[in-house]
Amino acid sequence: MTEVIDIESKFNLINEYWSPNLLGEVNDSCVKIAKFKNSFDWHSHPEEDEMFLIIKGEITIHLRDKDLHLKPGQCVIISRGVEHKPVAQAEAWVMMFEPKSTVNTGDNILSKHTKTEIPAI
Amino acid sequence: MTEVIDIESKFNLINEYWSPNLLGEVNDSCVKIAKFKNSFDWHSHPEEDEMFLIIKGEITIHLRDKDLHLKPGQCVIISRGVEHKPVAQAEAWVMMFEPKSTVNTGDNILSKHTKTEIPAI
Numbered sequence: 001m002t003e004v005i006d007i008e009s010k011f012n013l014i015n016e017y018w019s020p021n022l023l024g025e026v027n028d029s030c031v032k033i034a035k036f037k038n039s040f041d042w043h044s045h046p047e048e049d050e051m052f053l054i055i056k057g058e059i060t061i062h063l064r065d066k067d068l069h070l071k072p073g074q075c076v077i078i079s080r081g082v083e084h085k086p087v088a089q090a091e092a093w094v095m096m097f098e099p100k101s102t103v104n105t106g107d108n109i110l111s112k113h114t115k116t117e118i119p120a121i
Numbered sequence: 122m123t124e125v126i127d128i129e130s131k132f133n134l135i136n137e138y139w140s141p142n143l144l145g146e147v148n149d150s151c152v153k154i155a156k157f158k159n160s161f162d163w164h165s166h167p168e169e170d171e172m173f174l175i176i177k178g179e180i181t182i183h184l185r186d187k188d189l190h191l192k193p194g195q196c197v198i199i200s201r202g203v204e205h206k207p208v209a210q211a212e213a214w215v216m217m218f219e220p221k222s223t224v225n226t227g228d229n230i231l232s233k234h235t236k237t238e239i240p241a242i
Contacts, residue, residue, distance in 0.1 A: 006195050026150070049146070075152075082123060
């Protein structure tokens, strides 16, 4: 079925921070949404690029050489292999485009944020 | 370079309707933006899914069996093979997520809207 997806309504179903939810699949990629708050772990995705699009709130993505500050209506593509650490001072709503295979914590095998199951929302 | 992309600023550079511009590449997919106004042609993409995310304005996507009305903050994934005809009564700003290979008019070889070059913006 081809249906309109209301992004705000979907975010309102999310209760957990840093936990990606599957909005849909487009070819070999997934559209995921997550609420960010406080600090995530440093990680990278050796084989996968990742796009972050801010829907609500503000986030900072720390890179090793600079910080990226993102507001609603802004996005960034983090290329494969680039270490990054997302942080949100207050709750932020973020849409992500990435391959189906992408694990949220990438190569950081010590992270407690790792989600291997991405529930459809 | 990993840089913040301000979507509104990019749209302000677009002067032509129905002409996709490349915002960035994420793995095997492209993030494109286009301004819609008036009526596009019926077409489908036999091998490619396509996501439309509304940034500003409103659009209707006619399908053969129903119409989808989309506002800012709403999106839809048109699966491969599904015939669709986008329409915008007034100017609308749309982000699309699709494979690099996707041609805007799909299988409609008679369309005058076809763009084979997608300039980076």
